[in-house]
Amino acid sequence: MAGKTLYDKLWDSHLVQQRDDGSALIYIDLQLLHEVTSPQAFEGLRMHGRKPWRLTSSLATPDHNVPTTVEERKSGVNGIADPVSKIQVTTLDDNCDEFGITEFKMTDIRQGIVHVVGPEQGATLPGMTVVCGDSHTSTHGAFGALAHGIGTSEVEHVLATQCLVQKKMKNMLVRVDGQLSPYVTAKDVVLAIIGKIGTAGGTGFAIEFGGEAIQSLSMEGRMTVCNMAIEAGARVGLIAVDQTTIDYVANRPYAPKGDHWDMAVEAWSDLVSDADAQFDEVVVLNGADIKPQVTWGTSPEMVIAIDQDIPRPEDQADPVAREGYARAWKYMGLEGKKTLADITLDRVFIGSCTNSRIEDLRSAAEVVKGRKVAATLKQAIVVPGSGLVKAQAEEEGLHEIFTAAGLEWREPGCSMCLAMNADKLGQGEHCASTSNRNFEGRQGFGGRTHLVSPAMAAAAAIAGHFVDVNDLVKQ
């Protein structure tokens, strides 16, 4: 019999019951909750007189709607200007209080984007099943955890039963061999992968990312890669557990301690795919070939290396692609432009669950240090992923580097990633963004998003247009 993949192992260890129709009951170890997708789930519990199955399995924090300016944040929930946003945040607070769920409220230093907070607290652990009413839950797969996003009715289902009805996915291995070049980051790797397999390439699969280049990444980098598995169509992204994982988890507030820690570390050593495991599909990239990536269109797969020309619709052989490219060209206002450097940027956003961790901020700060943002830029903001990331960055003096260079230093939250709060793009504005989705209107009505790494966003802020960060730092 062939060996098991990491996904197979995680599936097997959480299988409560296999059903005749091919579906199964899977046990959920951790559910993260935020204000947008949880209200009806709590309401459902109340309607049926149900209680959460196991309180210690949930952790909540508001993130999508919270304002990120210092001024608005001073008065906590009352500082939220938008009434609908305010109701959602208040409702989360009330629900968590009523049901006894641990919540990092807006004024708590541990508040932040759920996908930053879970790992930071050690709430996300190797070998767990993790769910959240948010598609970027795949982030937690970086810890060798089976993690994916779910809908509101499933949020309620997990709260009430601690289980989820699931069908098993297929296994895909994406291997990135060799080493990465300077200033080529996890973000560039995952964008290159999406460029290669497409936004539907991973549909129906759990993707395990492996190979030397992936193993060499820090935990922050691994989270960036798994975060965007969903942009390749896969609800689940995974990376095997190694010493880097264990070192990151050790001594986090919620991580096991004492005997339990030793037991856990031993159990986690099995969280790798067996050498003879069979994958349904294998994709290989060469790390050395990957250059800094920038998306030019309205889908994450519309991505090129910084030194490539923007692909033209008329050069596409496939008529469907030609039409899609033409629509993206029009929306992105690319007429008359040849390269990415020809696009004048209006705003720069460094943040989101993809790239708002300390390493991301360090990398951006290094680039802008001693430089000034371009005068043509309307705004450049840095939004840390959590209160603790913010505190750490301030301890390192990164906020001073940013503000000295002309970038705004904000309070933690999702912010301009999805424009549910006041931070958004105006119509037709181009933005270099470290987030994960460049769909039409994602960052504001008519807004034009270009996805990049924090270092590339920082370089773009200085130049006012896209440049290879390697060239900028040499100047």
Added chain:
Amino acid sequence: MRPFTKHTGIAAPLDLANVDTDMIIPKQFLKSIKRTGFGKNLFDELRYQDEGQPDQDCTGRPLREDFVLNQARYQGSSILLARKNFGCGSSREHAPWALDDYGMRSVIAPSFADIFYNNCFKNGLLPIVLTEEEVDQLFKEVEANEGYELTIDLEAQKVIAPSGAEFSFEVDAFRKHCLLNGLDDIGLTLQESDAIKAYEEQRIKTAPWLFEARSL
């Protein structure tokens, strides 16, 4: 979920084909954080003369007197009689939520949109498909007789008119079982509580750290 076994109630005739979910509950009410409370905005645009706003007190709003649910004789109705393709349009689960919250227990129509049909079962609402002729007959009888009540017997799969006339309908055996016993997806999973507990007992031995209480 509330079980559905046998129900007798006043039938209200909504003589309109292709009623979409936007008519059942307009989009401005989707911002709500609740699953309940949509009843007062059920059929909002058909029911009121002005444009409804979320969180509005509806008691003083000007009514469209001719709309079926505003007529005195249909007050307290719990069975909606409708025309073909009821519930088409977006997949919003708010549509069955609104019908349920208003007090409807069943919708009888010649056909339903797929997603709406499925969503009904998840929310304890019974959608019944009868033939065009049968539905037509019911429409005529309802309109001719004030206080006209129908009885729906899910076990027997029959709609029974005051005259004693019976109309049989089809329903998927599994869904019928769930409705009769008031089992929603969560209810069904909770029937496996012993299996879940057994899993936990095993798991806590091999991975006790997963069950530690979190300290704030």
